[in-house]
Amino acid sequence: MEAISFRVTSKGVYLNLNPESDYSNIKNALIKHTAEANNFFTGVDLYVNPNGRILSAEEIEELIEILSRYKNIGQLYFLSQETKNRPRTMDTILINRTIRSGQRIKYPANIVVIGDINPGAEVIAGGDVLVIGKLRGVVHAGATGSNESQVIALSLQPTQLRIGNYISRSPDDKNTGEPTVPERAYVKDGMIIVEALKLW
Amino acid sequence: MAGKVIVITSGKGGVGKTTTTANIGTALAMLGKKVCLIDADIGLRNLDVVMGLENRIVYDLVDVVEGNCRLEQALIRDKRQSNLFLLPAAQTRDKTAVTPFQMKELTERLKEEMDYVLVDSPAGIEQGFKNAIAGADSAVIVTTPEVSAVRDADRVIGLLETEGLKDPVVIINRLRPDMVEKGDMMDINDMIEILAINLLGVVPEDENIVISTNKGEPIVLKNGSTRAGMAFMNIARRINGEELPLMNLEKETLLNKLKRIVGLT
Numbered sequence: 001m002e003a004i005s006f007r008v009t010s011k012g013v014y015l016n017l018n019p020e021s022d023y024s025n026i027k028n029a030l031i032k033h034t035a036e037a038n039n040f041f042t043g044v045d046l047y048v049n050p051n052g053r054i055l056s057a058e059e060i061e062e063l064i065e066i067l068s069r070y071k072n073i074g075q076l077y078f079l080s081q082e083t084k085n086r087p088r089t090m091d092t093i094l095i096n097r098t099i100r101s102g103q104r105i106k107y108p109a110n111i112v113v114i115g116d117i118n119p120g121a122e123v124i125a126g127g128d129v130l131v132i133g134k135l136r137g138v139v140h141a142g143a144t145g146s147n148e149s150q151v152i153a154l155s156l157q158p159t160q161l162r163i164g165n166y167i168s169r170s171p172d173d174k175n176t177g178e179p180t181v182p183e184r185a186y187v188k189d190g191m192i193i194v195e196a197l198k199l200w
Numbered sequence: 201m202a203g204k205v206i207v208i209t210s211g212k213g214g215v216g217k218t219t220t221t222a223n224i225g226t227a228l229a230m231l232g233k234k235v236c237l238i239d240a241d242i243g244l245r246n247l248d249v250v251m252g253l254e255n256r257i258v259y260d261l262v263d264v265v266e267g268n269c270r271l272e273q274a275l276i277r278d279k280r281q282s283n284l285f286l287l288p289a290a291q292t293r294d295k296t297a298v299t300p301f302q303m304k305e306l307t308e309r310l311k312e313e314m315d316y317v318l319v320d321s322p323a324g325i326e327q328g329f330k331n332a333i334a335g336a337d338s339a340v341i342v343t344t345p346e347v348s349a350v351r352d353a354d355r356v357i358g359l360l361e362t363e364g365l366k367d368p369v370v371i372i373n374r375l376r377p378d379m380v381e382k383g384d385m386m387d388i389n390d391m392i393e394i395l396a397i398n399l400l401g402v403v404p405e406d407e408n409i410v411i412s413t414n415k416g417e418p419i420v421l422k423n424g425s426t427r428a429g430m431a432f433m434n435i436a437r438r439i440n441g442e443e444l445p446l447m448n449l450e451k452e453t454l455l456n457k458l459k460r461i462v463g464l465t
Contacts, residue, residue, distance in 0.1 A: 119351060
């Protein structure tokens with residue numbers, strides 16, 4: 001595999017550093033590329049993805065110096081490891097059945113369930129969780145630490161609800177009754193808030 | 201003749217699997233079907249006691265599987281119904297004495313001779329449960345109107361699905377209509393809503409069950425005289441393909457009883 005590779009996204013161009021390569025190979029490949037394709041990134045933002053490699057301050061400085069050789073390059077960003085793990089919003093799994101007690105669904109991005117999540121079942125998503133049915137089990141949205149995730153259910157009555165680093169549980173008195181409208185749970189000011197779902 | 205193998209299971213213990221197996225089996229035999237009951241609860245056998253056949257056991261399921269006897273030698277003919285048989289479990293061994301593969305072979309053989317083979321599953325979801333469901337064509341889940349029993353039933357339904365046993369049906373056992381009415385007990389709709397499977401029947405709580413179980417005489421034998429017996433007979437008829445409405449579980453008022461006797465309703 002090449003020491004460096006490029007990927008074009010809507011935001012700009014990602015420069016991936018191959019974690020298997022030596023730093024010197026990456027450096028040489030970049031020097032070569034900046035010389036050969038000097039006009040490539042005119043006005044384009046460049047995102048450097050170290051892919052888990054830990055770069056020293058000198059190495060970063062050196063890379064910045066090399067990358068600045070591209071003519072008229074836009075902004076230059078270095079991605080941190082967390083950014084790499086954040087799910088892309090397009091990644092969603094659809095589960096078209098009822099999740100029963102003892103069953104566990106785990107997926108790094110969004111999960112949509114068409115059916116119920118019964119008590120004793122667990123659904124763990126890196127992103128959002130949407131339930132077209134009754135949510136009575138345990139759900140963890142944003143399990144990779146994203147507090148911006150949300151949980152939506154036609155009937156939201158979970159045993160326990162976790163979003164990112166926050167946990168809330170159902171009230172101990174069971175007389176609160178079944179919710180009559182679809183609800184959305186999200187984190188606001190360090191608390192999990194549940195409110196009627198508004199789609200407009 | 202290719203019969204049907206039905207496993208009777210629950211997850212939770214003490215909900216009435218064995219009583220249900222004994223009664224449905226007896227009822228199907230009373231309907232003229234050739235039936236074999238298998239006790240898959242190796243090490244904690246009970247079905248023979250409930251059927252009142254304990255004293256006739258010579259060979260058992262493990263003996264058959266290990267080749268110590270022929271299958272026909274281990275089958276015990278019921279003392280009341282000549283077309284009802286019991287394959288008892290071994291009491292001195294444990295669940296690991298049999299493998300799911302051996303159970304499947306065994307039920308395949310029995311099903312050639314019988315109309316129905318009912319497998320009484322042990323509680324739990326370990327090896328004994330896996331053995332019990334190995335050869336089954338369909339499953340009946342027994343539950344009681346308790347949150348814990350329904351939770352376990354839900355778990356078991358999920359496990360059955362992964363084993364490829366689709367569309368199990370549920371029997372709600374030991375229901376007390378008076379408590380349901382007061383809101384002290386889960387009602388049928390609550391349970392069906394969670395489990396999302398078809399209801400095969402509802403058996404009301406009935407103290408006659410305790411008496412009949414201790415005597416070793418399934419309650420369906422006194423058909424009509426007890427509500428639980430009637431419920432089990434109805435369940436057997438539904439398994440046999442009849443369409444029957446659910447029994448009216450409300451207590452008969454004196455006035456209604458009078459009306460019924462005089463023929464007003």
